[in-house]
Amino acid sequence: MILFNDVYFSLPIEFNDPFDCNTIPNLIYTEEEKEKYRFNLMNDVKNTQEVFNSLGNDIEKTFEDGWKYTFNNIRNNLRIFCLSEVNNNVMMYSHYADSHKGICLEFKVTDDPFWEEVEYVRYKNNVPDFHPFHNDIKFIHKELIEIETLIKSCTWSYENEWRIIKDGPYPMIHKFPSNILTSIIFGYQTSTEDKLFIQRIIEKRTTSIQLKEVVKKEKSFELEIKPYQLIND
Numbered sequence: 001m002i003l004f005n006d007v008y009f010s011l012p013i014e015f016n017d018p019f020d021c022n023t024i025p026n027l028i029y030t031e032e033e034k035e036k037y038r039f040n041l042m043n044d045v046k047n048t049q050e051v052f053n054s055l056g057n058d059i060e061k062t063f064e065d066g067w068k069y070t071f072n073n074i075r076n077n078l079r080i081f082c083l084s085e086v087n088n089n090v091m092m093y094s095h096y097a098d099s100h101k102g103i104c105l106e107f108k109v110t111d112d113p114f115w116e117e118v119e120y121v122r123y124k125n126n127v128p129d130f131h132p133f134h135n136d137i138k139f140i141h142k143e144l145i146e147i148e149t150l151i152k153s154c155t156w157s158y159e160n161e162w163r164i165i166k167d168g169p170y171p172m173i174h175k176f177p178s179n180i181l182t183s184i185i186f187g188y189q190t191s192t193e194d195k196l197f198i199q200r201i202i203e204k205r206t207t208s209i210q211l212k213e214v215v216k217k218e219k220s221f222e223l224e225i226k227p228y229q230l231i232n233d
Contacts, residue, residue: 001105001181002105002181002184002198002201002202002205002209003201003204003205005175005176005177005178005181006173006174006175006176007081007173007174007175007176008081008171008172008173009079009080009081009164009166009168009171009172009173009174010079010080010081010082011078011079011170012075012078012080012148012149016095017152017153017156019152019153020152021075021078021080021148021149022075022148023127023128023147023148023151024067024068024071024127025127025128025129025130025147026127026128026129026130027063027064027067027129027130027131027132028129028130028131029131029132029133033133034063037063037133067132070144071144071148074144074145074148075148077167077168078145078148078149078165078166078167079165079166079167079168079170079172080149080163080164080165080166081163081164081174082161082162082163083107083118083161083162083163083164084159084160084161084162085160085161085162086159086160087104087106087185087225088214088222088223088224088225089158089159089223090221090222090223091158092104092158092159093187093188093214093223097187098187099189100187100188100189100190100214101187101189101190101191101194102187102190103184103185103186103187103190103194103198104184104185104187104214105181105183105184105185106181106182106183106184106185106212107176107180107181107182108179108180108182109180110177110180112176112177112180114164114174114176114177114180115164117164117165117166118162118163118164119149119150119162119163119164119165120150120161120162120163121150121151121152121156121159121161121162121163122150122151122152123151123152123153123154123156123157124151124152124153124154125153125154128147128151130143130144130147145165149163149165150163150165178205178206178207179207181207181209182209182210183209183210183211183212184198184202184209184210184211184212185212185213185214185225186198186211186212186213186214186228187214188213188214188215188216188223190213192231195228195231196231198211199211199230199231210227211227211228211230212225212226212227212228213225213226213227213228
């Protein structure tokens with residue numbers, strides 16, 4: 001990312017939240033809609049009477065199992081790049097920067113096409129509802145993507161997360177404009193060796209970049225970000 005301006009889009013199965021991109025919403029529909037579904041299922045030329053009879057009266061389970069299959073298909077094709085609004089949260093460095101030994105990359109949001117698809121994550125107390133019988137197929141697909149990728153438990157609200165979401169093969173790497181990576185923040189426990197290594201890397205970049213570091217704020221449990229003094233090796 002630092003040297004070649006490459007962004008890696010992660011697989012949802014790599015995430016540390018078991019519900020992230022793995023939530024089956026509450027399916028909301030009327031009895032009339034269920035009967036219409038039953039009728040269409042019975043009259044679908046792909047379903048023989050024998051197949052339909054084997055379903056018994058549990059059409060509702062068949063219907064919901066079908067939607068679970070749809071959600072799994074969507075989930076398996078998603079690739080996600082995750083970002084945060086905050087750069088000084090203690091938990092973020094603990095979870096995503098190797099217990100404060102890693103680094104944080106700061107990006108500048110511009111009108112560059114790279115940011116066209118960025119979306120903010122919504123935090124909810126409950127699993128969302130979903131109406132599967134909307135007439136607009138594109139609307140349904142968009143809502144499914146949103147439920148799967150942009151709604152998380154309030155437990156994670158401290159992350160203030162934004163995401164860029166794409167469909168496609170794995171691994172997925174995308175280029176970003178060099179000038180939108182503006183700074184690197186060293187974690188509170190980033191080693192001197194790693195700091196020197198980063199210094200050498202940024203010397204090879206075509207655009208300049210700032211170095212900053214996390215420090216503990218005095219008489220507080222908060223972190224603050226300060227300019228970093230270069231090490232002469």
